[in-house]
Amino acid sequence: MSVNKCDQPIGVFDSGVGGLTVLRALKDLLPHENFLYLGDTARVPYGTKSAESVIKYALQAGGALVKEGIKMLVVACNTASAVSIDSLMTAYSPLPVVGVVKPGAEAACLASKNGKIAVIATESTVKGGAYQRTICRMHSGAKIIAKACPLFVGLAEEGWTEGEIVEAIVARYLKPLFAEFGEEGPDTLVLGCTHFPVLHGAIAKVAGDKITLVDSAETTANTVKRILTELSLPNNSDAAGRLSFLATDSAERFSAVGSAFLGGAINLADVRSIDL
Amino acid sequence: MSVNKCDQPIGVFDSGVGGLTVLRALKDLLPHENFLYLGDTARVPYGTKSAESVIKYALQAGGALVKEGIKMLVVACNTASAVSIDSLMTAYSPLPVVGVVKPGAEAACLASKNGKIAVIATESTVKGGAYQRTICRMHSGAKIIAKACPLFVGLAEEGWTEGEIVEAIVARYLKPLFAEFGEEGPDTLVLGCTHFPVLHGAIAKVAGDKITLVDSAETTANTVKRILTELSLPNNSDAAGRLSFLATDSAERFSAVGSAFLGGAINLADVRSIDL
Numbered sequence: 001m002s003v004n005k006c007d008q009p010i011g012v013f014d015s016g017v018g019g020l021t022v023l024r025a026l027k028d029l030l031p032h033e034n035f036l037y038l039g040d041t042a043r044v045p046y047g048t049k050s051a052e053s054v055i056k057y058a059l060q061a062g063g064a065l066v067k068e069g070i071k072m073l074v075v076a077c078n079t080a081s082a083v084s085i086d087s088l089m090t091a092y093s094p095l096p097v098v099g100v101v102k103p104g105a106e107a108a109c110l111a112s113k114n115g116k117i118a119v120i121a122t123e124s125t126v127k128g129g130a131y132q133r134t135i136c137r138m139h140s141g142a143k144i145i146a147k148a149c150p151l152f153v154g155l156a157e158e159g160w161t162e163g164e165i166v167e168a169i170v171a172r173y174l175k176p177l178f179a180e181f182g183e184e185g186p187d188t189l190v191l192g193c194t195h196f197p198v199l200h201g202a203i204a205k206v207a208g209d210k211i212t213l214v215d216s217a218e219t220t221a222n223t224v225k226r227i228l229t230e231l232s233l234p235n236n237s238d239a240a241g242r243l244s245f246l247a248t249d250s251a252e253r254f255s256a257v258g259s260a261f262l263g264g265a266i267n268l269a270d271v272r273s274i275d276l
Numbered sequence: 277m278s279v280n281k282c283d284q285p286i287g288v289f290d291s292g293v294g295g296l297t298v299l300r301a302l303k304d305l306l307p308h309e310n311f312l313y314l315g316d317t318a319r320v321p322y323g324t325k326s327a328e329s330v331i332k333y334a335l336q337a338g339g340a341l342v343k344e345g346i347k348m349l350v351v352a353c354n355t356a357s358a359v360s361i362d363s364l365m366t367a368y369s370p371l372p373v374v375g376v377v378k379p380g381a382e383a384a385c386l387a388s389k390n391g392k393i394a395v396i397a398t399e400s401t402v403k404g405g406a407y408q409r410t411i412c413r414m415h416s417g418a419k420i421i422a423k424a425c426p427l428f429v430g431l432a433e434e435g436w437t438e439g440e441i442v443e444a445i446v447a448r449y450l451k452p453l454f455a456e457f458g459e460e461g462p463d464t465l466v467l468g469c470t471h472f473p474v475l476h477g478a479i480a481k482v483a484g485d486k487i488t489l490v491d492s493a494e495t496t497a498n499t500v501k502r503i504l505t506e507l508s509l510p511n512n513s514d515a516a517g518r519l520s521f522l523a524t525d526s527a528e529r530f531s532a533v534g535s536a537f538l539g540g541a542i543n544l545a546d547v548r549s550i551d552l
Contacts, residue, residue: 042329043319048433050526053318154430157324165444172441250326 006235009034009244010224011070013061016044017254018156018194019076020261022100023243025217026074029225033234033241038065039258040276042248045153046079047122047193054124058084059091060276064246066092071233074224075099078193078216079122082130096227103223104190104216105134111212112188115139116181118211119146120173121192122153131192145180146192149173156195159260162202170199170206178207191215198261245271282511285310285520286500287346289337292320293530294432294470295352296537298376299519301493302350305501309510309517314341315534316552317525321429322355323398323469330400334360335367336552340522342368347509350500351375354469354492355398358406372503379499380466380492381410387488388464391415392457394487395422396449397468398429407468421456422468425449432471435536438478446475446482454483467491474537521547 010030012023016039023037038061040046046054058080062073073095075081075088081099089097108117117139119131126148135144151169160166178185189211191197197215204213228234235241243266247254251271258266286306288299292315299313314337316322322330334356338349349371351357351364357375365373384393393415395407402424411420427445436442454461465487467473473491480489504510511517519542523530527547534542 042325044324048320049318050529053525151427151430151434151436154427158427160427165441165448168441168444249329253326 005071006233007034007237008069008071009036009242010072010074011065011068012037012074012076013058013065013080014039014076014194015046015057015080016041017258017261020258021194021197022074022076022217022220024261024263025221026224027241027243029221030228031240032237034244035241036065036068036070036244036246038246039254040248041254045122046077047124047153048150049124051083051124051128054080055084055087057276058088062088062092064274064276066095070095072096072098072224072227074220076194076220078104079124082121082125082128096231098220098223098227100194100216100220101130101192102134103219104192104214105131105138107214107216107219108135108188108190109139109142111214112139112142114184114187115142116184116186117142117144117188117190118177118181118186119144119190119192120149120152120177120196121146123148123150125192131190143181145177145186147173147177149196152199153193153195156198161199166199166202167206170202174203174206186211188212188214243270246274247271248274248276281347282509283310283513284345284347285312285518286348286350287341287344288313288350288352289334289341289356290315290352290470291322291333291356292317293534293537296534297470297473298350298352298493298496300537300539301497302500303517303519305497306504307516308513310520311517312341312344312346312520312522314522315524315530317523317530319524321398322353323400323429324426325400327359327400327404330356331360331363333552334364338364338368340550340552342371346371348372348374348500348503350496352470352496355400358397358401358404372507374496374499374503376470376492376496377406377468378410379495380468380490381407381414383490383492383495384411384464384466385415385418387490388415388418390460390463391418392460392462393418393420393464393466394453394457394462395420395466395468396425396428396453396472397422399424399426401468407466419457421453421462423449423453425472428475429469429471432474437475442475442478443482446478450479450482462487464488464490519546522550523547524550524552
């Protein structure tokens, strides 16, 4: 059997199950591709850990996927993208490595008319400043203010996605953030964490209809498609692509918790537990 | 210089900084003892991970403390105590190993008059059933219902400890739990996670004055003191004991975030970053 590079899976790496929202956008846009998703569920979350630890974990996860024979690496975790994308590119060159920060920043610049862009993310993503720097490079006149909303992660994982309590928490984070922009508020809000789209309804309600919400799942999928074509690596099979999963915590928990984020059942037989 | 076993530190292990509330109770009761605290901050939290991962992490952390030469091991993390105490006792016998679950269960049995005891904890602690089993062994007629309150951890770490939002979240978890006991509700509520005492005020307000709140920090400290005396291991020095710290994530973050839980400043010079 000849080894056809086009058949190789696209590796998708996340700190846990949140990145399955990115995998969902990828498989919708690229239904014939094979994907191998690695969730570092034993060490999740990354968003409150130091940059040093996140880089170490990202390199271990990237290494495990490279060993499996992937044709591209997608870093679906915002924190890992923000903090470790350069380290990953250097370590696995010439493998194409795509993070979610740059596509998210591009989408924000396209969406914003008044150049006032609010970013919400985890503590580490905000501290690292990758969204702020990337948006500034594309749109030098932009005013960007980023804020950590750590409780959104807990709400999304608990399945509390709407109702009074959720809106009150969203408002407590967002109102002061919007006020920092002055009288004319931001017209664009970047959801800079893969968990946050789960709270889209409540966030949109608090933000109002003058603010466009941007999440990077779709734009990341578009970037991946473009690169595949540029490198002549698309899988031209007629068959539906295969999804496989690696998890560092138990396979049972991954398949149980992950389905809501993927938007479809995850068969336990498709999940392998690994040590990093 | 002769090696005096009494001078050896007491090792205290937690998944992160929450266990510093237990360390605080220990140093208040045993001011002449030396303590070496290990927070596995690179892999926190344990409460949403599988028992298998928690046991692996607990053995690595215990091993690191044993290598440093401790005279006793205190497992300050409820999840690690609930899931891995037997593995730790077996691995490090004859070193005395004390968890927080048994002292917490004892305190609950002492406090309860009507034998109806509610337990709130992390997902893994509740699933493992250690509180339920331990209370049942001590008080066979007790009715125990345990419930996971994962958002309490996020609230405590975010410093949102009082006010309307916090009370609404507390009520959303506790009211249905209390209702499960039937007309005569529980008279005792065990705070089965080291983060929860930070929310004591809001929890007490929702629980009302007929319910006694029990946390295991003080009772664990009493247990440690009793065992030290039984084994003739108390440090009889007149000098104040020394606190040292190990963290698996960055030392800077540990000293910055930990102080609120310890109730006093943590000098960066006293924190060493280690790999497990």
